[in-house]
Amino acid sequence: MMKGNKKKQDLYWYVLIVLLILIPFIPQVAANSFTQHVLILILLYASMSQAWNIIGGYCGQVSFGHSVFFGIGAYGAGMAVVRFGLPPWPGIILGALLATAVAILISYPCFKLKGHYFAIATFAIVEIFNRLFMVWYWVNGALGLDYPLVEVGWRNFMWYTTKIPYYYGALVLFIIIFGIVRFIEKNRFGYYLRAVREDQETAEATGINSTMVKLSAMALSAFLAAFCGAFFVQYNLRVDPTMVMSLQVSMVFVLVTILGGAGTLFGPLLGAMILIPLQEYTRVLWGGLGRGTDLILFGFLIILIMVRQPKGIMGLVDEYFNYKKMRKVISAESDIKY
């Protein structure tokens, strides 16, 4: 029975990928670059939130500090292109490694803290990094790095007139990160992550080195986050501290994941699918009014979802399936009775 389930799930996954590959061929999408933009953002934020989900959702360590890793990745790519005139790739790799190192260095002491103390410590870390990058001359401080006009194409990972390659770039990111998490979820590491989330003492008593588990989760999460950051900067062709390394940026990742359902594989995707279009389209519709109408609505919806379904949209989905299952059970029982 397990095997069959697995095969079915694999099938869904491959179908999803094929569908995503085919989306740009829909004429409406191909013609509308804003739709493409929204799709790219959905994939990017789903990937980024999934990276956060590893540590925040599965392992239960709610970090508001992920914009630091996102930002380091972004600066890696940005510095390679702007400061050294190289293609972004070496910068991306270096940035990702650096982000991992930073993640390990700062989270090792922070893991001593629990609950809200950990969350606030990560706030502080973001603020410190933000302000240091603001004055760090080598990375251009508050001025940020603006991309020069360089040759378009995969070598520089840069296009001006079309968004389709960006879409596929984001898709690759999405497949890699979701694939990794899918793999983890079904294997020992994933179970260990959840064990640490549920009860650290029990995990330790069961032979799990919880510090090691948390650290490796953080390192992996930061590594993947850095890639997302690099993609973000290649997409926007500019990087400055407020744009990639601030609490608001971190908040989006957390929101997307929680909204979709933390600690679930498809939570981040669902969250991004709802939140990102909402954010983009409300801005398009009402942003021009200049009255913050879009953001009022956005805030209201966040409250609404949290109040109605604290477990996120995946909670809703689960509830629905449980309800169906329950009905089955009940009808089966009634069959027996009568």
Next chain:
Amino acid sequence: MIYFLKKFSLILLTFILVFTLLSGVVLAQEKVIKIGTLFPLTGSCALAGSRCKAAVETAVEVINNAHPECDVPLAAQEGILGGYKIVLVHADHQGKPDIAKTEAERLFNQEKVYAIVGCYNSACTNPASFVAERQGKIFMCGCSSSAALTERGLKYFFRMAPTDKTESIEFCDVMEWMNEVKGTNLHTIGIIYENTEFGKHAADEGKLAAAEAGFEVIADVPFSPGATNMNSEVQTLKAKNPDVVFGACLGGDYTLWVRTMKQMDWLPKMCLNYCTGYQDPVIAQQLGDDGNYFMGGTGYSPEFADLMPAVAAVENIYKTKIGPSVPFDSDSIQEAVATFILAQAIEKAGTLDYDKVSETLYANEWDSPLSMGGKVAFVPGGQNAKAMSMMTQLQGGEYKRVYPPELATHDIIFPMIPWNQR
């Protein structure tokens, strides 16, 4: 309650859906030129953004309809190119460069706007104008002040306002002039600026200009915008005690700065401000007596009426859009200028072809009653070579022209009157 929330959310979702569908339907209208505006309508620069937006709306109102009371180009006729009306599409970039880029792309690709006017924040103008340049479309920039913007060699980018560089040099000129004519002994400079793209640019240019003119910058005080207090910043200035302070603090930070100086009972001899909170007439009004004797570069103020007689009539229209007590300020008026110049160029070129319009823009010197000096002309890179600003000093809550001497109406009150003698 829950029931209410449930119902409400349902209604809301329906609304979103309907609007999304509707937004795709372009109202068929002939003879329309769509122009996009891109300003920070929310976030910390929302105030300035909403004024800029209103200024562009004012300009379009004047261009589209017959306004014989306004003595500006295109006011008398209705529309341009023989009846084309300008329709504005507004967008909000929230002060974020990534959103600015996205919105610029959306305006060009989806809304099919002809050109964009924007973006106030230099950090946002930069990526947004790249989008325009790549597509070969025109980007009109009113008041973004970073000098770097027009040093990129773009072909379709035009900026009206003077840059930080111009202003910095002017500041130093004022100091030299004071030393020469009034025999003051101004030598040291302190720079206080918000640590953002804007502030950093301004401060860098200020330092360059000071070095060139032989002044010494002894205090370099960046601060984080939106601070809860500015005690340490002002204390640092007070401890170094420079003769002159260059300030680049926007809105709320500006008032906090001024009031903190008051509380700390300190003032420099002279205080020169970039186009910042100083220029905001509403802030000047609110600060009242505390705001007096500060100086700064100003592109427009109601007190300039005799210099720029044509503004008043336009300003009346502007006031209907933004509020009866808000006159133009140096930033917003530049956005109106940008809109006028674009319309004039289209009218003169007689076509909507981008290359032709761009060539026309470069080839001519434009009448611009809303600009100080009355002329606009572009040099390669898109900078308005005729951009000017005057040094003003707030005296009795009004921006008095104090420099250059040939246009001045009042003397500089020097040094600034100490707090306890006001």
Next chain:
Amino acid sequence: MPLLAVCEISKKFGSLVANDKISFNVEEGNIVGLIGPNGAGKTTLFNCITGIYKPSHGKVIFNGLDITNLPAYKVARLGAVRTFQIVHSLKEMSVFDNVLIGAYLREKNTEKASEIAKQCINLCYLSKMKNTRAGDLAIGLKKRVELARALATGPKLLMLDECMAGLTSTEVNESVSLIKNLKDKGITFLVVEHIMEAIMPIADKVVVLDGGIKIAENHPEVVIQDERVIEAYLGKKYSKKLQIATQGREKDA
């Protein structure tokens, strides 16, 4: 050589002495009961052995290795696995996943680990509620999940901290027979217990603590005769009852 040797363990919290020089051995294949009234220091001693606390003084030797200062997870990896007095089930996860986490300690491969988990679940009579959320179970079942998870790690020594407190008498009986079963499979037990009826018949040896000091260590039947134990813990009435019960059983035999 004993499987577990506790040598002169002391633990102080500030000025409070929770354990004072306690020593005893657990022989392989035995069930050893650790009893004593509330506040006698049983759980503290447990925590010292399993590496959650660092003892102020003394040594713990497990299987010939000094495990005194090892962190909890290393102790568990060596094969000394514990359960908790207050149940710590992983409540958002299913019963099966709970046990699977234990099984992963010995087996990295998911399929093989699942096999082990299944066996342990069957062994603990949990197969019916395999897919239930552990947090939704009744207290008795939660304790059994704890046991199954500990069991799945393939321990040499299982240390149960009051695994029968708060259970109904049927559940206690089930647990007792379960422990007996497991003992037959070669697992050694160290059991902290309050319920005398449960522990006395199955234990090979009991260690009695009172006020942080070991006051007796011997076969249960001997211990209940011990004056100090009776005074400190059992109360005379109860000890008599128990004597009668044991005599009755001997007669039956």
Next chain:
Amino acid sequence: MSMFFQVTIDGLLTGMIYALVASGLSLIWGVMDVLNFAHGEYLMVGMYVSYWLGFLMNIDPLISWIASGAFCFILGILTYKLIIRHCLAGPPLSALLATFGLSMMLKNIALNRFSPNFRILTGTFLDGKKIIIGNIVLPMPQLVTSIFALVVVFIIYYIIKRTRLGWAIQATAMDKEAAELMGIKTESIFVLVFGLGGLCVGIAGGLLPSYLAVHPEVGGLFGLIAFVCVAMGGFGSIPGALLAALLIGLVEALGGFYIAPVFKYVVVFGLYLLIVMIRPKGLFGW
């Protein structure tokens, strides 16, 4: 040397304001284990109430803090009744995110209703008054606000430690079920605590316009610093929050002056990290 004293005093004055903002947050956190993200926005709302009273009816902030406090008290209660109550059942994060949504809403409603203008109250009673001792300047608006802050924090502390109500709050904080068994209506305690939290920050908001400009974004950094104060002080400890706030004010001023103004918040957050590394539950945490 006089500069050092001046800077120290500035720091302490700022710290006391932080203490007032943080004490409300500390109360909520301590009793309910909820981090209220909208706390800074409560401050903003309080400031607007005070500003409009001053602007439209010429009421001095020295009086209108009562109205701001009351307004934020009600706001706190509403927040609890409409939002927090429903989130408590879910994961701990959901309440935090709901209040994040609330903060977004409040900020933009303020933007919508009052425009993004910076608003300043001039001609208030304290405006520009100061005491000068030697070389040291004591600005009256800050001084009076700080004294107010200190008094309010002490009153709240007294209520918690010495009154029946306070004991009920403490009992609820320690163990909700046990408190319920003792006959304490924990639901009303929660409502009250949220109200009190709002009250503290409302009073701060009422007083601040005497020297700070009001605008929709004003609460952000205050809220963040309040978080840090509370975490540094320790779980729900009001003396802890007070001490932490003073420390933060001091470090901010000294660091800002002797290192560089741009680093002042780096120093603050760095100090927080350092302390929390040594005492993971904060200065007064247990």
